[in-house]
Amino acid sequence: MKTLYWKDNQLYLLDQTLLPHEVEYLVCGTYQDVIFAIKTLIVRGAPAIGVAAAFAMALAELAGDDLEKAAQEIKAARPTAVNLAWAVDRVLKSESVLEEALKMYQEDMDTNRAMGKHGATVISDGDTLLTHCNAGALACVDYGTALGVIRAAHEDGKNINVICDETRPVLQGARLSVWEMQQEGIPVKLIVDGAAGRLMQEGEVDKVIIGADRVAKGGVANKIGSLMVALAAKRFGVPFYVAAPKSTFDHDNSIYEIEIEERDPDEVLSFAGCRAAPLFTEVRNPSFDVVPSDLITGIITEKGILKPF
Ligand code: MRU
Numbered sequence: 001m002k003t004l005y006w007k008d009n010q011l012y013l014l015d016q017t018l019l020p021h022e023v024e025y026l027v028c029g030t031y032q033d034v035i036f037a038i039k040t041l042i043v044r045g046a047p048a049i050g051v052a053a054a055f056a057m058a059l060a061e062l063a064g065d066d067l068e069k070a071a072q073e074i075k076a077a078r079p080t081a082v083n084l085a086w087a088v089d090r091v092l093k094s095e096s097v098l099e100e101a102l103k104m105y106q107e108d109m110d111t112n113r114a115m116g117k118h119g120a121t122v123i124s125d126g127d128t129l130l131t132h133c134n135a136g137a138l139a140c141v142d143y144g145t146a147l148g149v150i151r152a153a154h155e156d157g158k159n160i161n162v163i164c165d166e167t168r169p170v171l172q173g174a175r176l177s178v179w180e181m182q183q184e185g186i187p188v189k190l191i192v193d194g195a196a197g198r199l200m201q202e203g204e205v206d207k208v209i210i211g212a213d214r215v216a217k218g219g220v221a222n223k224i225g226s227l228m229v230a231l232a233a234k235r236f237g238v239p240f241y242v243a244a245p246k247s248t249f250d251h252d253n254s255i256y257e258i259e260i261e262e263r264d265p266d267e268v269l270s271f272a273g274c275r276a277a278p279l280f281t282e283v284r285n286p287s288f289d290v291v292p293s294d295l296i297t298g299i300i301t302e303k304g305i306l307k308p309f
Contacts, residue, residue, distance in 0.1 A: 003048050003138050004055070006102065009062055011055040013043045016138055020179040030063060031056040031070050038077040038084075041170060045139020046213045046248055047108050050083030054091045054101035061097045079259040080221055080288045081213040082250045105141055111245045112143040114302035119149030119209070119243055120156055122298070122305065127153075127206040128161040130196060133223035134176035135211025135243065145211045145243040147180055149300055154186050162188040163205065165196055167223060169267040169285065193225050197232035208233050212244035215299060216255040217309060219292040220244070227289035234295050242291075242308075243300040251309075261287040 001023070004013050011028040017040065018024055026042055028034045034056035037043045043052045053074050060070035071088045078084060087104060094100035123129065129150055136147030143151060153160055162181050167173035174190055181188035191199065199205050208229055214221040220242050233240040250258070265283035270276055277283075293308035 002142055003045075004043060004052055004141065006055055006058075006105070009059075011052065011059065013037050013052065014138070015042045016044055016176065017042055019138070019175055028056075028059065031060040031065065031074060034059065035074060035077045038074075044172070045134060045136075046081035046083045046211065047112075047140040047145065047245060048138070049078060049081055050087035050247060051101070051104050051108055051141055053077075053084050054087040054097075054104050057088060057091045058098040058101045067092065067097075078261055080261045081248070082216075083213075083247050086247050108141040108245075109143060111247075111302040112140055112145060112148040113152075115145060115243055115245060115300055116143065116148040116152030118302070118304050119241070119300040120152040120158070122239070122241060122300070123149065123153040123158060123160065123207065125158045126160070127158070128163060128204060130163040130165070130199070130205045130208045130229070131177060132165045132173065132193075132196075132208075132210045132226050132229050133167045134172035134180070136177055136180040138176050138180065139211060144180070145245065145300075146209045147177060149209055149241075149243050150181075150186065151184060154184065160186065162186055163199065164188060164190050165193045165225060165229070166190060167225060168193055171272075172223070193228075196229050200232050200236040200238050203236075205233075205238050208238055208240045209300075210242055212242050212248050212299075213288055214250050214255065214258060215242070215244050215248055215308070216250040216253050216258060219255040219290050219308060220296060220299070221255060221258060221260070221288045221290050224286055224289050226291050230291045230295040239297040240295060241298050241300055242296055245302055255290050255292075260290070263287045
């Protein structure tokens, strides 16, 4: 099952807001449909929104839309993952937007498998791996980055166990990562976000492996909650790995200068569609954390394992 695919000049997106209960594709016929899907997390995860953005540009070109205007609007859909701007700029510079988007689609799959091979070398037989959010097949075209490394270790015959943080407020861990691991037959346990430190303190986690929305000077941006996991990992001596393709690298900016998306307060005020907090509650809802380089053991890429910069 693919997170997204192109067919008959339309983009099909697996609607991740309905998972794990329903498997349904949204059909996008315009670039504005894709922007809507990116903003509402129908498609999400840095590599997946990058490839979706490239196809959004192809839809704009097919419709005869103003490509510069479409590019600006698509880039503004979500600010933190660098893949969005990277993908739009790349197709704009190419000879054929659609051909380049199709190339990026294939590259994403190849990249994740290469990343998996490198990453599997740091995973030992018997390891328990903790992950946060969903950096899996659903966050890419398929296979995944952090979960791709876990898949690769499993394919190598290593006996591994996975612990998924539920990842409030949108529950990408509970809804998406647990689902992916179950489909793969990899033993998985779900914990509330606040339990990660406790499990590390008890020696129940051998390694942490997460994805990234941006790797920049000074560290890595990833889903809110990643910083607390990294701090606990440092305190309890648990190696902390980030798996990210080179398309997620931003060599021009400091990680402290980038925009961190602040999402709708309603995500925090309710749980699974039910209002949880009193009326008139004020909310902060930053969607991403910055994990400083000194908390990161290594960055697993398709080219090998790198030190953060
Ligand atoms: O808000 P999301 O669900 O798009 O956030 C996704 C993450 O934080 C992922 O860990 C990141 O994009 C890496 S996905 C390979």
